[in-house]
Amino acid sequence: MTADITLYGYTTSPFVRKVSCYLYYKGLPFNFVGVSPVEPDKTIGFSGGTQVPVLKIDDEWRTDSSPIGHWLDALYPEKPLLGKGEAERDIITNIDDWASAQFIPGMIFRSAVDGEKNEAFKKRAWRLAEIVSSGATLPDHIQKAWPDVIATAPFIQHMVNELDRTEPLLAMQQRLIMELTAHLGDGPFLGGLSAPSLADFAIYPQIMFNYQVGLINDLILLQHPTLAPWLERVGNTLPRNPWCVDESFIVNKWPF
Ligand SMILES: N[C@@H](CCC(=O)N[C@@H](CS)C(=O)NCC(=O)O)C(=O)O
Known part of the structure; x- marks a missing residue:
């Protein structure tokens, strides 16, 4: 009998996207349950916490994207x-570890805290609220307040505070891209490995989701001599939309 697999989360979370990529890569069918970040207890109350992702397989569940990867490998060793x-x-x-402590906070979360709160930022935040709301409806006034909600969310503040914020944001992001290039080495996958791994799925979604759902429309990495072919290689091991969002949210099509 096949197991009943459910991923709980909001797809604007980098860690939730990481887990959806694991499941698609391994070819494991699953249900996605949208969690409201303002009322998480309604869907993940059973976990006793508020953090996503939560992955449930039959009657067991786990939190935390990296241990979830280990758990999946133990249950489904193929791929x-x-x-x-x-x-x-x-x-x-x-x-x-570098992705969790550096790349994700530096590339995704820090701009919500330290970046300019201009119209472009607000538009991105409202787009994020719209995406969250498609999984678990957010009241209008909360969606409107999303630029402030993300700028002040305690878990985002906490993650950003672990970074060296004396390094300017742009310099940090450029350094992280150089470090990513170093992690790719001669490829074909991160760490110079011959198959994609949890490391690729920790990073790839953070770049490609933002582009595909239109949070950014100009993906400069598509011009990068080694990272662009890597994005294509990782993407080719997944469906074109592994983000647990309706196709209507995909405004920038697969660029390769
Ligand atoms: N180490 C965790 C981090 C997960 C995490 O930070 N999740 C955020 C969303 S991106 C969250 O649920 N924040 C709300 C909370 O912690 O209450 C993982 O890898 O899964």
């Missing part, structure tokens, strides 16, 4: 997320 053997696992874990 491992943690590579083949200890040496590969160490490489993947090292890049995944």
Whole structure:
């Protein structure tokens, strides 16, 4: 009998997108349940917490995207997320730790806290609210307040405060792209590995989701000599829309 797999989250969360990519990569059918960030207890009350993603398989559930990857590999060893053997696992874990502590906070969250709160920022925030609301309806006044909600969310503040905020935002983002290039090495996948892993799925969604749903319309990495081919390679192991959003949200089509 096939297991009943449910992913709980909001797809604007980088960690939720990471887990949806795991499931698609492994070819595991699953249901997506949209969680309201303002009323998480309605859907994930059973977990005793407010954090997404939560992955439920039959009667068991786990939180935290990296341990979820280990759990999936233990249950479904084909197409491992943690590579083949200890040496590969160490490489993947090292890049995944960097993604959680540096790339995701620096590329995704810091601009909500330290970036200019101009019209472009507000438009992006409202677009994010619209996407969240398509999974779990947000009242209009909360959607309107989304630029402030994301700028002041405690978990975002906490993650950003762990960064060295004396480094200017733009310089940090340029450094992170250089570090990503170094992690790719000679490829074809991150860590120089021959198959995609949890490390690729920690990063790829953070770049491609923003582009595909129109949060950014000019993806400069498409001009990058090694990262653009890597994006294409990782994307080719997944469906074109692995984001648990309706096709109507995809405004920039697959660029390759
Ligand atoms: N280490 C966790 C981080 C997950 C996380 O920070 N989730 C955020 C959304 S991006 C969240 O649920 N924040 C609300 C909260 O913690 O109450 C993972 O890798 O899954």
